[in-house]
Amino acid sequence: MLNNTYAVIDLGSNSFHMKIVEMVAGEPRVISKVKRKVRLASGLDNNNVLSLEAMERGWECLAWFGEHLSELELSRVKVVATATLRLAVNADEFTARGNELLGVPINIISGEREAALIYHGMAVTSNGCGKRLIIDIGGASTELILGDGVTPIVLNSLNMGCVTWLERYFGNGLLTDNNFDAAIAGAKEVLAPVQADYLAHSWQLTLGASGSVQAVQEVLVAQGLNEEVTLAKLQQLKSQCIECGSQDSLLIEGLKPERRVVFVSGLCILIALFEELAITTMLASGGALREGVINQLSGGEQQEDICLASCQSVAQRFQLNSLQSQQVAQVALKFASDIELADTLLPMLKYSALLHEVGVSVDYAQAPKHARYLLSHLPLAGFSKQQRLLLVALVGNYRGNIDVELLKAQGCCSFDEANKLLLCLRLAVICVGRYQGQRCQQLKLAPTEQGFVLEQTSQLFEQAPLLKTMLNQEIADNPLMIS
The missing domain is CATH 3.30.420.150 (Exopolyphosphatase. Domain 2)
Structure with missing residues (x-):
């Protein structure tokens, strides 16, 4: 028996759906998803009698679903039926046969x-x-x-x-x-x-x-x-x-x-x-x-910040270094505060910092490229399509050459705002290095008429020649930075 796997079957009036997930790092990962256009509601007559033809379409689909459930614990399977079977005066006839085909009871839920x-x-x-x-x-x-x-x-x-x-x-x-x-x-x-x-x-x-x-x-x-x-x-x-x-x-x-x-x-x-x-x-x-039923079946909790929970799940799945990513996030947010970026943009900067090394789990040299693919295809609960595109644009450009088209295509914020978010992320990655976030307290990102300049409050650059070299390269590569 599969102890970490759950299934929900939704007998809708238009389509029947089956979704099977396994819990990975506290998040549901879809391993099977089936949809059939049954159009059960079209079989209701004026007296709310469900036609035999419509019921047979439904039974055929349930027999198919039943094949997928043989290895699952029955306590981890939930079948819910909605409006058409609420209305049908002969719903018992349909559910009696359906229960046999599925091996689990069909629950006709109230509106x-x-x-x-x-x-x-x-x-x-x-x-x-x-x-x-x-x-x-x-x-x-x-x-x-x-x-x-x-x-x-x-x-x-x-x-x-x-x-x-x-x-x-x-x-x-x-x-x-x-x-x-x-x-x-x-x-x-x-x-x-x-x-x-x-x-x-x-x-x-x-x-x-x-x-x-x-x-x-x-x-x-x-x-x-x-x-x-x-x-x-x-x-x-x-x-x-x-x-x-x-x-x-x-x-x-x-x-x-x-x-x-x-x-x-x-x-x-x-x-x-x-x-x-x-x-x-x-x-x-x-x-x-279906997602509501799955969450209740698996005993999941409602998170205050669903996007953050998604990021934490991805980080756990790909074994990202939490200390490193948290230091990058803190410094990136500090730089964003220095240049007074809008508060509404700060969560996306934080999420991108927490996931900035996801591509490293595949290959260091082409980490940004792999990050773009992974974050374009991984399940990320809480993120809208436009937010996901911004996440891809930021993490996919956290180092190396900047793909400007990604920043233009994201649609979550203006191109100028996306550029500033990326600047904060890239500078944070450079300045933190490996676990050296404390030295960034000596740095301040300041706007000028020509762009942005990174000011130091001590002789940090003299003590950190590698950091100075990397920042000079960033100034050369990033049009927003000036020396």
């Missing part, structure tokens, strides 16, 4: 429980503090959770989803103004009874935790826009869909074939939510229902 798990999944995978609104558009339900930090405040599961809205408003296969208007109005009508509960609060961040949001982001990025979802961008996508005329002709840049069927219905629900809740921007959440 409120689903919302709480979604928020928990977000809280353990997405960095941030203050009030956050989480939106998860499923096949037959949409969960709205407003929380503060790790605590949910307002939770609702609404009876609308991308599969049910597709059947109800786009059953004729046409993409017309009338169909879109009706679908958006229908979503607003479902939202109306709880709208005031959310508008009574203000929140700092809106996160989307569903395939509908991911599909929208994929299209936006493919069309040369950033990943922030706004109402104006959603309206542009609506116009593009209407121009296609029908579902069969729905071909817009960046829309993957597997996303096409329920794209327009999810888009309508998003537009309604943006308009009725006065949402300005939305980003993707790092996790949702």
